[in-house]
Amino acid sequence: MKIVQAASELFPFVKTGGLADAVGSLARTLADQGHEVSVFLPGYRAVLEHRDAAGAARRLRLKIEMGDVFLTGDVRVFSPGKNLTVYLICREEFFDRRGLYGNGERDFEDNHHRFIFFSKAVVETLRLLDSQADVVHCHDWQTALLPVLLRYAERRHGLTLALKTVFTIHNIAFQGIFPMRSFYRTNLPDDLLGIDGFEYYGQINMLKGGILFSDRVTTVSPRYAKEIQTAEFGCGLEGVVATRAEDLVGLLNGIDTAVWNPATDALLPAKYSAANPAGKLACRTELLKQHSLDPRFKGAVFGMVCRFAEQKGLDFVLANKNFFLAENCRLIVLGSGERRYEEALNDLAAAAPDRVSISMRLDEPMSHLIEAGSDFFLMPSLFEPCGLNQMYSQAYGTIPLVSRVGGLVDTVTDADEQPEAGTGLSFPPTAEGLLDGLERALKLFADKPRFAAVQQRGMKKDFSWAKAGLAYEQLFRDSL
Ligand code: ADP
Ligand code: GLC
Numbered sequence: 001m002k003i004v005q006a007a008s009e010l011f012p013f014v015k016t017g018g019l020a021d022a023v024g025s026l027a028r029t030l031a032d033q034g035h036e037v038s039v040f041l042p043g044y045r046a047v048l049e050h051r052d053a054a055g056a057a058r059r060l061r062l063k064i065e066m067g068d069v070f071l072t073g074d075v076r077v078f079s080p081g082k083n084l085t086v087y088l089i090c091r092e093e094f095f096d097r098r099g100l101y102g103n104g105e106r107d108f109e110d111n112h113h114r115f116i117f118f119s120k121a122v123v124e125t126l127r128l129l130d131s132q133a134d135v136v137h138c139h140d141w142q143t144a145l146l147p148v149l150l151r152y153a154e155r156r157h158g159l160t161l162a163l164k165t166v167f168t169i170h171n172i173a174f175q176g177i178f179p180m181r182s183f184y185r186t187n188l189p190d191d192l193l194g195i196d197g198f199e200y201y202g203q204i205n206m207l208k209g210g211i212l213f214s215d216r217v218t219t220v221s222p223r224y225a226k227e228i229q230t231a232e233f234g235c236g237l238e239g240v241v242a243t244r245a246e247d248l249v250g251l252l253n254g255i256d257t258a259v260w261n262p263a264t265d266a267l268l269p270a271k272y273s274a275a276n277p278a279g280k281l282a283c284r285t286e287l288l289k290q291h292s293l294d295p296r297f298k299g300a301v302f303g304m305v306c307r308f309a310e311q312k313g314l315d316f317v318l319a320n321k322n323f324f325l326a327e328n329c330r331l332i333v334l335g336s337g338e339r340r341y342e343e344a345l346n347d348l349a350a351a352a353p354d355r356v357s358i359s360m361r362l363d364e365p366m367s368h369l370i371e372a373g374s375d376f377f378l379m380p381s382l383f384e385p386c387g388l389n390q391m392y393s394q395a396y397g398t399i400p401l402v403s404r405v406g407g408l409v410d411t412v413t414d415a416d417e418q419p420e421a422g423t424g425l426s427f428p429p430t431a432e433g434l435l436d437g438l439e440r441a442l443k444l445f446a447d448k449p450r451f452a453a454v455q456q457r458g459m460k461k462d463f464s465w466a467k468a469g470l471a472y473e474q475l476f477r478d479s480l
Pocket of ligand 2: 384
């Protein structure tokens with residue numbers, strides 16, 4: 001099949017979260033399965049500076065209609081692997097910036113223009129290349145206009161650019177809501193602005209349009225596919241999602257085992273596997289050392305790597321600070337994001353520098369060392385569409401402590417509830433829930449044979465993308 005992917009992030013070129021990992025792995029998996037895969041990505045500064053994209057050649061010059069003006073842009077192209085081509089949509093005004101969506105303090109004010117331009121540029125590139133895609137697969141609000149833009153462009157030019165469109169929701173909490181008046185930039189007809197179109201409480205909602213106007217809708221775990229049809233998790237779009245229930249499916253992400261495998265991970269001081277787990281201890285020692293914690297410490301080490309956002313349950317961690325200050329354990333957190341969390345976590349580390357260590361930055365190598373060197377990994381999320389770190393944790397013999405939401409339910413089995421099958425500990429998404437998980441973790445840690453059995457089961461699980469890739473392939477074929 002000819003498959004087009006359009007997304008606002010792509011590992012290893014540009015990443016703020018799991019979206020980049022998911023799209024990067026999916027594209028490569030489909031290419032490995034023999035499909036012809038093109039990925040469209042904004043030509044952010046970070047991508048153009050990336051060494052593997054340095055050779056990207058300018059292929060096309062674009063003139064994009066944006067309301068009553070035409071804006072120019074470039075398409076640069078490179079191929080990071082067999083069957084795989086990356087198209088960078090470049091326009092300095094929009095993408096030559098430090099951040100992807102904002103400057104760290106708040107979102108860029110022209111994000112609607114940036115991503116309307118991006119989506120229109122994808123359509124125009126497909127038209128100029130004159131190649132018909134079997135499937136155009138879009139991800140999250142930034143590309144949610146694409147399905148409807150494609151259909152209108154096809155009508156206008158009398159040609160077929162995509163046989164089918166698929167839209168994947170990675171996180172329904174981010175919807176791309178903008179003032180109604182910005183819609184004229186799309187040059188789409190006003191009759192799309194009604195209640196059964198983009199309109200959302202007097203504004204426009206990009207994600208809503210993606211859900212309504214694509215042929216198939218997917219999300220990143222079976223559990224989340226059910227959750228987003230409820231008021232508790234649907235973030236106001238539960239009714240809209242429910243109208244697509246027949247075309248909606250939850251396909252679990254995989255993990256990229258070329259990047260996340262303790263037996264081959266070059267970022268670790270020692271490699272290890274289920275059959276030969278000894279190297280994990282050296283990783284633990286190095287992790288403690290690098291955080292100025294006593295490397296001979298014998299108690300439980302809890303690790304956490306995440307965006308500092310409410311979603312990730314940091315409030316529950318902070319509510320349990322007495323646990324981390326009093327119990328025989330250490331806490332190591334890596335992340336960045338909202339200032340209130342950075343400050344509160346800093347205060348916690350300052351209160352007990354010999355027990356708690358917080359690092360605030362994006363640090364890919366450190367995220368690997370935390371996965372390898374910790375005994376337990378914390379993911380007490382309020383909601384979690386899929387989540388990747390709980391899968392990395394299991395692969396690395398680190399026992400995940402997760403709340404019972406979204407993809408965490410689909411990927412972690414509680415070891416107390418199912419002693420023969422458990423690979424982690426799970427609890428309700430509350431501060432008390434997390435405390436229960438932490439207390440059970442210490443009991444598990446004290447019971448070495450049981451702890452090792454849970455580790456072993458996790459390490460032997462198959463989270464590879466091969467499985468997930470086949471599920472997408474099947475979905476694409478079914479839709480065709
Ligand atoms: P989300 O996409 O909601 O942030 P996921 O669990 O799907 O959550 O993916 C998060 C990804 O981002 C993981 O690969 C995680 O290791 C990575 N990550 C998050 N924060 C950092 C950080 N500060 N440094 C390095 N990697 C990070
Ligand atoms: C989103 C979700 C996360 C998911 C990722 C990749 O960022 O928050 O749970 O794993 O997308 O699909």
